[in-house]
Amino acid sequence: MFREVAQLGAELDRLGGAALGARTPSRVALLFDWDSWWALETSDGPSRLVRYQQVVLAYYRALWEAGVDVDVVPVTADLTHYDVVVAPALHMLKGDLPQRLEEVARRGGSVVATYLSGRVDEDDNAFLMDVPGPLGPLMGVRIDEWDARGPEFTNPVLLQAGTETLEVASQLLFELVIPQGAEVVGTYRADFYAGTPAVTRNAFGEGHGWYVAAGLDQEGVGWVVRQVLAGHGLSGRHPEHPGLETAVRVAPDGTRLLFLLNHGEEPVEVPAHSGGVDLLTGERVEQGRPVVLEPCGVRVLREDG
Template sequence: MSLPLSAKVPFGGDYNPEQWPEDVWKQDYRLFDTARIDLVTLGVFDWALTQPAEDTYDFALLDTIVERAGAEGRGICLATGTGAHPPWLAKAYPEVTRTDFEGRKHRFGQRHNSCPSSPVFRRLATELARRVARRYADTPAVLAWHVGNEYGGACYCALCAAGFRGWLRDRYGTLDALNEAWYTTFWSHTFTDWDEIEPPSALTEHWRGPDHSAFAGITLDYRRFTSDAMLTNFRDEKAAIRESSPTLPVTTNFMGMYRPIDYHRWAPHLDFVSWDNYPPDDESAARMALTHDLMRGLKDGQPFWLMEQTPSVTACRDVNPLKRPGLLRLWSWQAVAHGADAVLFFQLRASRGASEKYHGAVIGHAGRADTRVFQEVAELGAELERLGPVSLGARTPARVALLFDWDSWWALELSDGPSRLVGYQQVVLAYHRALWDAGVDLDVVAVTADLSRYDVVVAPALYLLKGDLPQRLEAVATRGGSVLTTYLSGRVDENDQAFLMDVPGPLGQLMGVRVDEWDARGPDVVNPVRLGDGADQVDVDARLLFELVIPQGAEVVGTYQADFYAGTPAVTRNSFGAGDGWYVAAGLDQVGVSWVVRQVLDRHDLLGPHPDVPDLESAVRVAADGSRLRF
């Protein structure tokens, strides 16, 4: 099962005709004509509409909406509608609403509001998906199924506590194994009954918020459980869909670098990946490239759908600037260049009320076609129409891999010590930025990915090591490749326990170093690092974290210039097999990171076509027929 079938890049987005009288629909479709909009996502929040009471399903209005879209020649991405539960459900079954990290039981409101462990929620959501699929599986306009919406958040209720205990029994088998994994001899935590185990929250193990836990191992497992519990919700609905729709592809919309959900664990269960791109600001081109690559990497390079982006402004932020002219077009093409096989918006028509009425829309409250925004959308629609099918299914031929790992993200940011100021994303972004500036095509992959196809593997902040990853990284070097990793790598095993060896643990042989200790400092403390020598020498800044390295065979590439460890190594390169292991022991600034990364790329002749033109982005996709598309 792969992506939905289409003759060109689908163009359109979320559409809510149920909010409007039918005469507005008519105006909308004429404007869709103008803008070449050929796909509508329907029904994302229709639960209250399609099931107005526990024993009543009513598809009359949705039928009309679906029929109209089909009659107008539009493709449909049809949602099961379980992204938010209806008021009657919360009233009848208080168990369905969540209990938050602070221990507060919520009542009806907002969206993303269902406890993933609630049997009632699971039963009714699955049944709704079943009925939606049964009803519309044979509607030719329906191209894909959209389950739930932006899964996320967490619940800490008693049902989730029970679910967590069951999940732990599956994982550990015995309490002895669990006690060992969680290191419960510390602080008198030895569990003697499964029922003694509580979800880690502000009421139990946490002392200053979700990242401050007395037992990171417990919290790490709760994050895994939460991600899995919601995945079960998705899988339940997908299975119900499959009962009547054996072949139409199923997705749910991801949110890029979204910490609470381990998309690597989810991706095998989706037929195709789709995601919602809401960059934090105008300066996010590199970050978006990384996120597109991450999303493309979820299913081994398979193209994805850009399920949502705003045509102009967001609404939920403190400050919501508009997309400057041309950015909508530029960013849409960036998505295509990085693997998007659909370009969709949230939203096609602006709501009149509630929290998203000011969120950008193709059609605004006045229903005009002569707005700047509508015109930019229409021009993009025309361009995509001219593009035709050529990019569909095309692949990215990368020889460089960037490792991205939710477990490392979670464990690093949970850690008490060395520094709360080091963020996983920030480290990854810096190394990605260096690769992006260098114009290299790259894949962003899980630590479980096949690394045998890459010449260079960049693994920033590879904090938690699991499985045979160290061996596979060594294999990359053995056959002549380069592996680069950084400070705060090789620290803990999958239970968040320190390795009983020198840092960087099982990466030590490959890196040829041992870390004797480490120094963390506030953001205004700089330790200059001198990189290279001779004409190539450069002085850069390092901040936040400084590991003190004692080479065990590695060559020194850069040294600290200040403090009592001045002159000791900050960057090293170790010959290993036919290749190398590079270790960056400090929080180098972007210039320093880029310098190191280019050293690595140079050895493999991997610099892109215009590596020194700032902010020029290039990307290559290879179509099914072998033709290369250069963006």
């Protein structure tokens, strides 16, 4: 332990003040709502097995593995600077949030919502309209019914984008969707609702509202997230290496710092997207040349302007 602490201290000393005041200019936001967490998990249904944190973490992990910079923000945050807003299990809708989410899509962005969204208002009273409540126009769907099952039950979901198809698993909660203008991206494969929509995309303004009606496994969540990001040219620098974390921070003087962190147990070699200097080693990195990171290795590249 002392060795690792000493190594970290040495790296911070070499980095110096280069990252002081630097910020990450993210175009992706993940909404986290404490009140939805509380209201959902104290609700009597439709499933006491769904945990808000686990749902949010699944979508955060998908964004992290895609290699994009993401801000985790409250539902009161200013959303005007984001191209993609992901709002998992947004059980409670407060204030003007539905309108602000619509504005994200209207100007060309994408909003992703999931099952158990738009069920109650800020006083935990059910909306006098079909689920997903005020999110209905943005998502282009109406939830007719839902099927809550134990963890031993799995319903396959077939996802499709163009000629690309992928079958994944879903568990715990399965909403029955009636499209109200939305196109179907994924369908259930089993039980009485086989062939009905499980994932939809709705054109709204210049953008889209995506609705995930089932508890997709991590592979399925990752697929949906990558489809949304690709529509905005937001795929990460090295999505083929999900264990390689990348983050860009911009210093007050405009200097761009690229952080590369290998969380895996094997070395990783990737091509440099841009030239620069590794602030930890002083090594010059040329664009297109391979960059090697040992297990738990770190690089901090000051990119060429």
